[in-house]
Amino acid sequence: MRGPRHRPAHRGSPAAVEISTEIGALLERNERPQALERFREAIRGGAPLPYPDDHLKTLRAANDTDSARALARDWAPQGAWTPGQIAHAAKVLFDLGDREQALHRLAEACARHPRARGLALTRARLLMLDGQRDAAIAAYEAIPDIPAKRAREVSLILRALREERVTALGFELSVPARVVPPGMLLGLIRGRYETAERHGATNGLRPGDRVLELGTGIGIMALSLFRAQPGLDILCVEANPVLEPVIRENFALNGCPAKLEIGVAGLKDGQTAFHVEANFHASGTAPRATQATRIEQREIDTNRLIDGFRPTVLVLDIEGSEIALLPRLTLDGVRRIVVEFHPAINTAQEISQTVASLLAQGFLLDLRQGKGQVLVFDRGDERTETMHERPAP
Structure with a gap:
């Protein structure tokens, strides 16, 4: 029987739960500088803190993008980074507007893990969303053994980037790059547009x-x-x-x-x-x-x-x-x-x-x-x- 797909890093770690709860309480009281310093102190001390998705959500709800970006940059796992952790952290940084840092991290990680398809897919997608059309095409074409569940999406993205034409939502569509932004293109391909x-x-x-x-x-x-x-x-x-x-x-x-x-x-x-x-x-x-x-x-x-x-x-x-x-x-x-x-x-x-x-x-x-x-x-x-x-x- 398969186990759960995602197991939070702090399960079985009471110290990490306690620190995360403390940081969350500081954020709820709008004591953001203290929360950031407590977070950095815990990371420096090697505490096995999970990725701070909940804390980032609180900061974004308060429109404090700078603090959210700092939190996302500072987090590090207790041991070596896994490809999944790198991909998730890069996507968060990208969404927070730190696109250059996100793409830099992904490029370095893809060089270290050339067979990590999830990393390669994340990098190609973020290059597309960043408007780097030619780089995105090259990145998608270089992905080793694209998983079957992603192959059709990648095929549609490549056609849209090369030909500015896509089959989406059951329609044949003209999607010129000068008009259709990459995020909209991805929404069309995934059937999530409007x-x-x-x-x-x-x-x-x-x-x-x-x-x-x-x-x-x-x-x-x-x-x-x-x-x-x-x-x-x-x-x-x-x-x-x-x-x-x-x-x-x-x-x-x-x-x-x-x-x-x-x-x-x-x-x-x-x-x-x-x-x-x-x-x-x-x-x-x-x-x-x-x-x-x-x-x-x-x-x-x-x-x-x-x-x-x-x-x-x-x-x-x-x-x-x-x-x-x-x-x-x-x-x-x-x-x-x-x-x-x-x-x-x-x-x-x-x-x-x-x-x-x-x-x-x-x-x-x-x-x-x-x-x-x-x-x-x-x-x-x-x-x-x-x-x-x-x-x-």
């Missing part, structure tokens, strides 16, 4: 539904909706002009007839400022990085679109602009709304007020759908059903 949004929008579709999507990205939502109900009328609005050729190519590759309009979903027809980021997810009407490129973009009156298209389902992922837009839309004919809120951009009060405005219009929050900051609102009253008995324009 899962809550896709499920919330596709579950419960009815014959005759008409979907208006605000914030199309590279077209994954429209493709998912079309697959769930072929013949569905879908109108997409995307503000970022850089994405237009990618969206149109992805629609063509998968035979999706969704209509596309390029412009900022707003409350009037005209022009407005839009800030294009290297990572398209960060692009929006307000700049989020100093390297953002400001352009003048077409603004589209969303209420005019609603009046002409008469959607029954509304999907929004517009990077914080949902707060200004949703409460001002005419939603009488809409029975379902799937919206991703952005707490990193908008305050809790702003999000709460937006939710309250939807509840006041007769929508109910469906907690069986959505997840995290993706919320689904639904209503099936007679008003929405009779309004959509009219033939579509």
